[in-house]
Amino acid sequence: MPSESLWTIFINASLVNNFVLAYFLGICPFLGVSSKLETATRMGGAVTFVMLVSSVCAFGIQLLLVAIDAPYLKLISFIAVIASTVQLVEMFIKKVSPALFRALGIFLPLITTNCAILGLALFQTNKGYSFVQCIVYALGAGAGVTRARVLMAGLREKLELAEVPDVTKGTAMALMIAGLLSVTFMGFGGLGG
Amino acid sequence: MSETELVSRPAPPSIWHMYRAMVGVGIVCGLLIVTAFQVTRPIIERNKAEALQKAIFHVLPNASTSATYRLDESGGFLVLEGKGVGAELVYAGYDDNHELMGLAVEAQGMGYQDVIGVIYGYSFAEEAIIGIQVLESKETPGLGDKIESDPEFLENFERLDVSLRDDLSEMANPIVPVRHGEKTHPWEVDGITGATISSVAIADILNRSAQYWMPRIRSHLSDFQGDFQGEE
Amino acid sequence: MAATSKSSTDEFIKGLWKENPVFVQVLGMCPVLAVSNTAMNALAMGLATAFVLIMSNIAVSSLRNFIPKQVRIATYILIIATFVTVVDYVIQAVSLDLYKALGAFISLIVVNCLILGRAEAFASKNTVARSVMDGLGMGIGFAFALFCLGAVREILGSGSLFGAQLFHDAFQDWVVMILPSGGFFTLAAWLLLFNWLEQRKERKAKSDEATTLALGKEAV
Numbered sequence: 283m284p285s286e287s288l289w290t291i292f293i294n295a296s297l298v299n300n301f302v303l304a305y306f307l308g309i310c311p312f313l314g315v316s317s318k319l320e321t322a323t324r325m326g327g328a329v330t331f332v333m334l335v336s337s338v339c340a341f342g343i344q345l346l347l348v349a350i351d352a353p354y355l356k357l358i359s360f361i362a363v364i365a366s367t368v369q370l371v372e373m374f375i376k377k378v379s380p381a382l383f384r385a386l387g388i389f390l391p392l393i394t395t396n397c398a399i400l401g402l403a404l405f406q407t408n409k410g411y412s413f414v415q416c417i418v419y420a421l422g423a424g425a426g427v428t429r430a431r432v433l434m435a436g437l438r439e440k441l442e443l444a445e446v447p448d449v450t451k452g453t454a455m456a457l458m459i460a461g462l463l464s465v466t467f468m469g470f471g472g473l474g475g
Numbered sequence: 476m477s478e479t480e481l482v483s484r485p486a487p488p489s490i491w492h493m494y495r496a497m498v499g500v501g502i503v504c505g506l507l508i509v510t511a512f513q514v515t516r517p518i519i520e521r522n523k524a525e526a527l528q529k530a531i532f533h534v535l536p537n538a539s540t541s542a543t544y545r546l547d548e549s550g551g552f553l554v555l556e557g558k559g560v561g562a563e564l565v566y567a568g569y570d571d572n573h574e575l576m577g578l579a580v581e582a583q584g585m586g587y588q589d590v591i592g593v594i595y596g597y598s599f600a601e602e603a604i605i606g607i608q609v610l611e612s613k614e615t616p617g618l619g620d621k622i623e624s625d626p627e628f629l630e631n632f633e634r635l636d637v638s639l640r641d642d643l644s645e646m647a648n649p650i651v652p653v654r655h656g657e658k659t660h661p662w663e664v665d666g667i668t669g670a671t672i673s674s675v676a677i678a679d680i681l682n683r684s685a686q687y688w689m690p691r692i693r694s695h696l697s698d699f700q701g702d703f704q705g706e707e
Numbered sequence: 708m709a710a711t712s713k714s715s716t717d718e719f720i721k722g723l724w725k726e727n728p729v730f731v732q733v734l735g736m737c738p739v740l741a742v743s744n745t746a747m748n749a750l751a752m753g754l755a756t757a758f759v760l761i762m763s764n765i766a767v768s769s770l771r772n773f774i775p776k777q778v779r780i781a782t783y784i785l786i787i788a789t790f791v792t793v794v795d796y797v798i799q800a801v802s803l804d805l806y807k808a809l810g811a812f813i814s815l816i817v818v819n820c821l822i823l824g825r826a827e828a829f830a831s832k833n834t835v836a837r838s839v840m841d842g843l844g845m846g847i848g849f850a851f852a853l854f855c856l857g858a859v860r861e862i863l864g865s866g867s868l869f870g871a872q873l874f875h876d877a878f879q880d881w882v883v884m885i886l887p888s889g890g891f892f893t894l895a896a897w898l899l900l901f902n903w904l905e906q907r908k909e910r911k912a913k914s915d916e917a918t919t920l921a922l923g924k925e926a927v
Contacts (some may be wrong), residue, residue, distance in 0.1 A: 290585060299589060304887045306740040307815075354512040357795070357814050358504070358788040365784070397737040397818045404811040409590075449906060453733050454898040461891030468886065471587050471615070471672075496774045500782050504789035511793040515800040522803045611807075615886070 288418045291411070295422030297470040301398050302430035303463055308398030322435035323428070330424025333402050335371055336364040337420035340403035341413055360403050398427055433463060531566050531579040534596030534606035538568025538576045544699065550691060552698035565688070567699045568596070575599065575699055578692060581610070582684035586676040589613040591622075593680060595632065597689075599696070602638040603661070604681065619673035628667050628674060636661035637685045643693050646686055652678035715840040722844030728821050729852035729894075730901045735821035739853055740890035742812050746869050749857025750850065751805055755798065755813060757846025759790045760822050764842035766790075767830040783826045784817070791816045821849065852897075859893050860884045 301307045308329070343359050376383045402423050406416050437459050446455060531541045543555040546563045555564065566579040577599055583592040592611035595604050609623045622628060638647050648662040652675040658665040664678040728734045735756070743749040766786045767774075774782050795813045799806045806813070816822070825845055830838040861867060864884030866874045883889050 286585065286590075294589070306737050306887065306890065309736040309740065354508050354792060354796070357792050357817060358508070358785065361784055361788050361817055362781075365781075397815050400818050401737075401811060401815055404814050408811060449899055449902040452902075454895045454902060457891045457895035457898065461888045461895065464886075464888035464891055465883065468615075468888070492775050493778045496770075496782060497778055497785075500770070500774070500785055504785055507789050508792050511796050515796040518800040519796070519803075522800065526803050615882070618882070 292422040296426035300426040303467045307401040319435045322431040326428025333420040333424045535568035584680035587672045604635040607632040650682035718840040719844040722848040727848045735819040743856040744885045745861045746857040749853040753850025753853035760846040761842035762790045764830040764838040767826045768838035
């Protein structure tokens with residue numbers, strides 16, 4: 283399907299098929315951590331970064347696996363290579379730019395085993411994107427995850443001041459908000475046509 | 476493995492222990508994966524072939540056997556040998572007397588939510604699309620997914636005109652979507668109210684695919700009629 | 708450790724209800740929400756996850772003395788990924804339609820926090836027999852919870868269960884329930900129910916305590 287334009291891919295990944303709100307990927311940190319706006323923004327940046335790295339990795343692995351005709355190793359090599367690459371990148375950033383490391387660093391290891399990262403790698407392979415398309419897809423997905431997190435964090439900050447029944451506190455409330463956000467994002471459908 | 480248990484207990488494990496654990500687990504895992512792959516592969520391939528066969532017969536109602544053709548670099552069609560990529564394949568359907576009934580072609584494009592994949596049947600005799608089946612779609616349940624089930628909409632594809640100009644260079648009339656109830660020409664697709672984008676998407680997908688395939692198919696008609704290659 | 712005093716039946720029971728991975732611990736949510744739009748998909752996904760969980764528990768607990776601590780996470784992931792790949796191929800072989808409906812979410816079982824969590828927290832410290840019971844309990848609890856979600860969504864969203872029509876034609880489907888947002892709402896509703904039950908139990912325990920106290924005072 284390499285006929286899709288880059289713009290379509292970006293819009294689709296970030297709005298129409300938002301990773302968090304339409305595919306439910308990366309829900310755990312979405313519900314757990316997103317209660318501060320500041321953290322949510324930084325975490326979003328870190329996710330986008332890891333997505334870019336793993337998207338490039340996954341593209342390379344896929345090329346290699348096709349070359350040696352071993353499709354059955356896809357999953358195992360995706361997860362292994364992505365996890366170790368992110369660790370390497372983390373060490374590299376720590377050495378080269380301590381400022382950037384302070385901004386992203388603590389989140390990087392947390393993110394590696396996030397479903398959104400592996401999901402991205404699997405989806406881009408299933409769709410058969412080219413290298414540039416993969417990069418754009420990763421950027422779009424990252425932007426989408428960041429947007430969902432920031433929205434969620436903003437809503438929860440407000441919610442802390444509100445009076446709610448005891449039973450709804452915590453995850454149940456977060457899920458209901460996420461549901462409403464998801465309905466809202468339905469409105470973007472058709473944009474990517 | 477039980478003998479090694481005693482050794483690794485005390486002091487912090489050496490490099491050797493780590494390597495042994497990783498490599499050992501790796502080898503066993505590798506064997507397991509390859510075995511599973513080898514055992515299931517023939518079944519999976521048979522299932523896939525059956526599903527494709529079913530779809531072909533669905534869109535070419537009179538066909539009972541089919542053969543896969545590949546578009547050659549020279550523009551002609553050859554019977555496929557080995558593996559092929561879906562984008563350059565067409566499936567010819569034959570009836571019980573080995574008479575060529577038509578071709579089934581796969582096409583895909585962007586829908587409302589995600590990519591829609593379809594397969595459609597083309598009849599040589601009628602120069603028209605005579606059947607369509609949605610293979611892949613994530614359209615909104617209850618609204619967009621009517622493209623798969625709405626009988627009025629599917630009626631469009633019982634005879635959708637895709638005839639070519641006399642010089643076979645391009646289609647005489649492009650497939651165009653129209654508003655519900657305004658269909659007047661055989662090459663128009665009557666849309667679904669409430670699922671405009673999905674029904675327009677189907678028309679666009681068919682139009683793009685037909686524009687590409689029809690001139691190529693018509694100008695190499697004889698390729699499909701040669702010696703019978705169909706399989707049950 | 709408290710767990711050692713428990714019988715294996717307790718290990719089994721706890722996953723079903725008291726520590727239900729979905730409703731109580733809220734773990735492994737990605738597949739829970741994404742493929743629970745019909746009861747069939749939900750059940751298949753639940754069973755696939757349960758299988759991987761049980762197998763990885765067995766593998767991890769039997770290798771627990773063989774794997775050095777430093778490389779344990781990497782090894783666990785390797786083991787889990789292997790079983791997921793196997794399940795992926797088996798589902799493809801059994802039913803292509805089911806495979807299409809579940810899509811990439813079968814592969815995503817790898818990153819289900821529940822499985823790695825059980826391997827790390829339970830299987831790496833317990834015997835094979837106990838780990839199997841734990842895996843069975845957690846796995847069945849997970850599959851059951853997923854089925855509950857899927858059933859509610861299918862009944863309300865398309866008026867059917869396992870594809871069989873339940874209501875009269877006049878029933879207007881709640882389309883929103885099969886859409887992604889329906890997943891969030893349904894899970895939220897189940898959590899509310901569990902929270903409510905929990906609170907009621909606590910309140911009851913408190914009032915019981917109060918009565919015993921009051922009775923005690925009277926007696927004095």
